[in-house]
Each structure stands twice: as C-alpha cells, then as structure tokens.
Amino acid sequence: MTYRDMLPLVVSVVRGAPIPWVETELRESALAFFQRSSAWIEDLDPVTLVAGETTAELDLPPGAAVAVLLSAKANAVQIRLTRDAAGAGNSIVFARPFPEDVEIAATAALKPAFSSQGIPDDMREFVPAILHGAIARLKAHGGVEWSDPQGSALALGRYKDEIARARRRSLVGPNINTLAVRPVSFI
Helix, strand or coil: CEHHHHHHHHHCCCCCCCHHHHHHHHHHHHHHHHHHHCCEEEECECEEECCCCCEEECECCCCEEEEEEEEEEECCEECCECCCEEEECCEEEECCCCCCCEEEEEEEEEEECCCCCECCHHHHHHHHHHHHHHHHHHHCCCCCCCCCHHHHHHHHHHHHHHHHHHHHHHHHCCCCCCCCCCCCCCC
16 A cells, blocks of 8 residues: 555544655654564565675565564574574574585565655555554644644554554464463362
8 A cells, every 4th residue: 555545544534634745754653663572474486595695685576675674594594693693684694604606595674764655555454553653743833724633642642552553463363362261260
C-alpha cells in the first residue's frame, strides 16, 4: 500500500495539513513503526560471500531496508552475531574473511527504505498504526491551524500500543492471547 493511498485517511483527520508534509509524516511513521516493532520479518535469499571478503550485500525485497539482523548462517552453520558478524546497513560484515566462498543465509527484521513509496501489501494490517503515528506527529506541530496537543497525545498513545502489540507478536507469534488450561483434580 502506498503512502499516497493512505493520504486521504490522514487528511480527513488533520485538516489543512499540506499533502507533501502528510506524506513525509506517513513515511517517518512507517519507518519508526517497523524499526521499533520488528513486525516485518523475512528469511532473505542466500547470497555468496567471496573468499577473502568480509562484507556481503544482503538480497532484500524491493523497497526494503534492514532494521535488525536477527540471525545468519554460513554454509548452514549458525553464526554468532555481534561476535563473528554484524549487520551494517543492508550488508552483513564478518570479523574475519573465510578461506573459500561461503553461502550466507540470513533472517532480518525489515523496514521500508526511505526512498520507498509505501509498505508491502502483506503488511497492510499495520496501516492503522502508521496512520496513528502520522496523525500524532502532525497534530504535535505548534503554530499551525491543525495543531492539537490532546489529539496528538491520544494518537501517540495508540501508535505506541500498536508498536508494542506488533513487537509482542513478532516475539511470541500470532496466538499471543491464547491460554491452554488443563483441569486439575483435587480429589
């Protein structure tokens, strides 16, 4: 879904805000949401690290950037991140070079690249959160006709709640609120 598709949903709430400003706030809101929540997790296509090199460019989906590198394997052997390798932008950097070519497979939490025009369609469920973030940012500006500190605080609270909910879901899975109960006999 593009930021342009989201514009009417924000402009109807924050009347008078210039369209380019609204689009910028939508972009900033989406970037911050996916950076903080790790809601967009992908197993990236394997890439080859050439012998003697220490940096491999990750194969990301179009319009995506790495928020956090979660795991990596070299020739199917788990790599200890922060000790043996680390994510650096859209690359993975190793502490030392390998003597032969190595296939690198990685899992990363992604976010939209700043130059992207929106978020992937399979991430549409997070549009309401992104809208709340943009509305909060726009209403927080002072000295403009659409300024609304109370409305900003309300939207910011909803935005933070959605980030926390998405973060929990990315850590424990979609069945976060289910509880299995087994009856216990006291006799």
